[in-house]
Amino acid sequence: MATNFVDYVRIHCKSGKGGAGSRHMRREKYIPKGGPDGGDGGRGGHVILKGNKQMWTLLHLKYRKHIKAGHGDAGSGNLKTGSQGEDVYLDVPLGTVAKDGETGEILFEITEEGEEKIVMRGGRGGLGNNHFKTSTNRTPEYAQPGEDHREGWIILELKVLADVGLVGFPNAGKSTLLSVLSAAKPEIADYPFTTLTPNLGIVAYRGHQSFIMADIPGIIEGAHEGKGLGHRFLRHIERNSLLLFLVPADADSIRKEYEILENELRMYNPELLDKQRILAISKADMLDDIMKDQMKSDIPENIPHVFISSVAQQGLEELKDCIWQELHK
Template sequence: MTEDNFVDYVKVFVRSGNGGAGSSHLRREKFVAKGGPDGGDGGDGGNIIFKTDKNLWTLFHFKFKKHFKAQHGENGSKSRSSGANGKDEFIKIPVGSVVKDTETGEVLFESIEDGEEFNAVRGGKGGLGNWHFKSSTNQTPKYSQPGIEGTEKKLTIELKVLADVGFVGFPNSGKSTLLSVITDAKPKIGNYEFTTLKPNLGIVKYKDFNTFVVSDIPGIIKGASKGKGLGHHFLRHIERNSILVFLVSCESQNIDKKFNILVDELKKYNKDLLNKEKLLVVTKCDLLGEDDISDLISNNKLKSLNIDVHFISSVTGYGIETLKDIMWKKLNIQSY
């Protein structure tokens, strides 16, 4: 999947179907002088229904179609025959999608499981046929109800990637390399900022056939919560992570300060994110000697951060298996 194919935000126009009109037919049969009313009811208009599909990973399919209309209900007819209901329009979305009212910003639906359905816009009700209005004072009513019109809405769909663990870090901090080492994912890797332009997902195969999902979001820079760099566009993807793994390169002069900048950006975006289980991982330790790593491990500034700190090298494999153990342990703590 290319960056161009990763679409996680779209606006769509939807319209439910009109209800069919009730019939005002009067029964006419040979030898029946006063047949009376026998007009059937109109069918209901079709609904606009969102349905989650685990086989979809992005909102890319909306690039080609952004207008959706359900069928109108059919009109009623004689012999009290009701018109057929209009067909519902089903719109498939990935698990993790959020549907909002574009005008008000109200969250209408938030999906977390495959196969969920949400009736976003109900079709118009079909009108009643004239036989409903027969009374002692009006034996042959010629009146029937028109169908109620369908409803139009502008909706916004956002995708929040579902993953157990989210990698958070500055550009070129080693997130994509780590993802490629612990999973079968093949993210773009380069020695320049913003190599990752879309969230990448990978499945970690752990011991005894256990697995968990990790995501690597594009790098954060100072001011991301205010729109700098790639902005906060991708920050919503970590809202559903159980664990946040902060990655800082050992090349950084002040690892503690770098970590605090990342924490501050998340806090400005959504302070509730900091309630999640957290881990600080110092990357690229193959660039250091054993003594340098020992010095970092005993660094008082890192100890004062009040967070578990782990050291790795994705190149040599140093600390990788232990990192998997730590993430698995933290995930299991979260499940209780």
């Protein structure tokens, strides 16, 4: 599954050119000077992105590098407009951001099912000579050519849409927590960077309700500079409503580890710190009540915290309650 997750592609898009306007003159048996009746050219085809909530990866575009829309047809006599060029629709997952391939400028993002945005606009069809007749020139021989096509490289980046994003160092137990709370089957091992791609899981809650949780590749100091998985990972956090910080109970200092994680987010994008946050202290099955009390001085203030153990399944209902309350504040 991991190899099928593609969150970045670069594609070359080429729209269709517009059809030429017609210079036709009306010539009928009893109307020797019928005047101009040239129709307009059809517009060139657009390249359009369309949101599809059934998709979760850009894999289908990884090997489709060149996207080409159809050309518009020329206009003809009797004021007939040429056919439009065929539009090309590219289905993309919700959370896809389109950028200019040369400048990196963000063009738009797709966040809703069925939402359509033109990424490369087709050329306009030329006007037929009928548009250019005047009181002094009743038989214009001129018609507009169609507008030329547009082409260029477009970057598509996926930012995972989820209610809860898991934030923690590699090997903090994020994948294990997701696998216990949901039906997701992330790859799990006790070495850093097992999770190289985001995993999404639907977590069932009381009364047939649910929320979506994303296990995102582990953060490391310097991620904001692109170290490790760097920006690829941080991009996915931007779309989560709530951040669940995961710090293991055997960390040298829970407060210090939390502050490092917090600082990485601040350096990448300060707005991330406006999101609601919860701290889960994992691997808590090794702690008794006295040890938990002793640790409280090392836990950051002003953030809800829960002691959990994914393996021993301790504190998980309490964690889900806490997440639900924060999501619905």
